[in-house]
Amino acid sequence: SSVLTQPPSVSVAPGQTARITCGGHNFRDRSVHWYQQRPGQAPLLVIYDDMDRPSGIPERFSGSSSWNTATLTISRAEAGDEADYFCQVWDTGSDLVRFGGGTKLTVL
Amino acid sequence: EVHLVESGGGLVQPGGSLRLSCAASGFRFDDYAMHWVRQPPGKGLEWVSGLSWQSDDIGYGDSVKGRFIISRDNAKNSLYLQMNNVKPEDTAIYYCAKNYGDTTRGPFDSWGQGVLVTVSS
Numbered sequence: 001s002s003v004l005t006q007p008p009s010v011s012v013a014p015g016q017t018a019r020i021t022c023g024g025h026n027f028r029d030r031s032v033h034w035y036q037q038r039p040g041q042a043p044l045l046v047i048y049d050d051m052d053r054p055s056g057i058p059e060r061f062s063g064s065s066s067w068n069t070a071t072l073t074i075s076r077a078e079a080g081d082e083a084d085y086f087c088q089v090w091d092t093g094s095d096l097v098r099f100g101g102g103t104k105l106t107v108l
Numbered sequence: 109e110v111h112l113v114e115s116g117g118g119l120v121q122p123g124g125s126l127r128l129s130c131a132a133s134g135f136r137f138d139d140y141a142m143h144w145v146r147q148p149p150g151k152g153l154e155w156v157s158g159l160s161w162q163s164d165d166i167g168y169g170d171s172v173k174g175r176f177i178i179s180r181d182n183a184k185n186s187l188y189l190q191m192n193n194v195k196p197e198d199t200a201i202y203y204c205a206k207n208y209g210d211t212t213r214g215p216f217d218s219w220g221q222g223v224l225v226t227v228s229s
Contacts, residue, residue: 097155
């Protein structure tokens with residue numbers, strides 16, 4: 001089975017760049033999606049298909065993927081970016097949707 | 109604007125049943141796959157189930173397979189989740205989510221605000 005591994009927490013200073021990783025095997029044939037979840041709110045799609053941004057998501061949010069790691073990059077971090085971030089894939093082998101355990105981003 | 113509103117949550121005893129509903133508006137409901145995703149208090153996200161627009165492609169997470177049933181009524185723009193033989197570990201906020209594009213297993217580009225289900229005696 002596919003397990004998506006995320007660091008529990010990442011800290012970044014305002015204005016700096018935060019990188020959140022999602023580890024799993026064989027990302028070459030699956031798309032990775034990222035969600036932001038602020039406290040008390042529903043998740044929000046911020047990156048889909050490895051690197052595409054939905055309408056309304058700032059360009060400061062970007063994504064990349066190699067064969068075994070996907071990365072969400074948040075440039076020029078702001079206080080409003082503080083949230084939990086989850087990666088997600090469709091494991092075609094098991095036909096299951098899988099989420100990473102989530103990363104809490106703190107903007108110090 | 110897409111609007112998803114869940115209802116039907118509450119307190120249920122272990123072994124009992126509950127039916128969640130999701131009312132959709134702001135988009136052509138019968139063009140998209142739909143999903144249920146849950147989140148236990150203070151924990152991460154878990155995919156529960158999803159189905160295609162025609163209900164001919166249905167999937168379930170391992171922890172609910174055989175106990176939960178997903179369905180939809182395109183005429184009523186509604187999604188449902190029948191929860192049977194519930195367990196304490198089913199306690200969570202349940203979100204209704206709209207699938208993006210013409211795939212059937214995500215990503216999820218719109219979410220409801222969620223409904224809390226508590227399984228306890």
